[in-house]
Amino acid sequence: MATVVQIRPRRAKAPSTVNGKVTPPRRVENKARRSREHLTPSEMDRLIAAAGKHGRHAHRDQTLLLLAYRHGLRVGELVALRWEQADLKQGLLHINRLKGGVPSTHPLRGPELRALRKLRRDYPDSPYMFCSERGGPMTTSNVRKMVARGGDAARLGFPVHPHMLRHATGYKLANDGHDTRAIQHYLGHANIQHTVRYTALSPDRFKEFWRD
Numbered sequence: 434m435a436t437v438v439q440i441r442p443r444r445a446k447a448p449s450t451v452n453g454k455v456t457p458p459r460r461v462e463n464k465a466r467r468s469r470e471h472l473t474p475s476e477m478d479r480l481i482a483a484a485g486k487h488g489r490h491a492h493r494d495q496t497l498l499l500l501a502y503r504h505g506l507r508v509g510e511l512v513a514l515r516w517e518q519a520d521l522k523q524g525l526l527h528i529n530r531l532k533g534g535v536p537s538t539h540p541l542r543g544p545e546l547r548a549l550r551k552l553r554r555d556y557p558d559s560p561y562m563f564c565s566e567r568g569g570p571m572t573t574s575n576v577r578k579m580v581a582r583g584g585d586a587a588r589l590g591f592p593v594h595p596h597m598l599r600h601a602t603g604y605k606l607a608n609d610g611h612d613t614r615a616i617q618h619y620l621g622h623a624n625i626q627h628t629v630r631y632t633a634l635s636p637d638r639f640k641e642f643w644r645d
Contacts, residue, residue, distance in 0.1 A: 471600035476589055477502050483587035484579070492555060494579055496548040497563050497571075500526075501595065504539050505602035505620045507531055508573045508595040514562040516553065521546060534621035603631035 472480065481502075484494040501511055509531050518527045524541040541549070552562070561570040576595055584593030599620070606616045617628040 470597055471604050472589075472593070472597050473601070474605055476587070477598070477601055479587040479589065480580075480583050480593065484583045487582070487586060492548070493552060493563060494583070496545075496552050497576065498580070498583070498598065499545060499548060501598040502602055503542070503545060504528060505599045507599060508576050511576060511595070512561075512563060512570050512573055515560050516562055517560070519549060519562070521549060521553075528621065530621035533623050535618065535623055537618060537621060539619070600631075603628070607631035 477498075481495055481498045484498055485491045488494065497511060500506060500514075501508075504526065506514075506528070507530075510528065513529070518529070519525070519541070521541070524546055526539045526541050526545075527536070528539060529536050549562075556564050556568075559568045561568075563571045563576075565571055565575065573595075580593055580595045580598075584591075603616060603620060606619065607613075613625065613628055613632050616631060617625045620628065622628050
């Protein structure tokens, strides 16, 4: 008579994100983490000042933040900047935009020129404007971490990410009363609807509503 072998059912593996049985925690929406997605000019000053007080690359980090703010640069555009795009004698910076944006040439002002000349002396061997210790370009992850640390050091009270600097540029220019079309070209927007968000929140639109 044949022996009947009982096969025990396999135990199911404990649920985990590895075997796909557990849904990863839902990403917290930006509006739940911060009340707005841009920095004010005074907050930008605090962020840049805080970056200059920490680490061996303080001047590089300060210069990166300054250019990101003055020229509305995305993080990918920042790390791709090469010295050949800057004319320090004429005071010009050629910007190649991502996401189908329109390239343009911006003027460089005195604070930027002085910062860039020093940066060039500090990192003479790299073709990239913002480079790592190995001479290669900084990564987008490097920049995100640096900006987050700077926000903590500046005690802004909410988490900061690099794209907030680009928004800070748009709102600053709109609040200063610059033409929407000019802001569109400055930021490289292919569609002006992406620019309207800045002028829509400008408080100057409502300054004549009440007269006391």
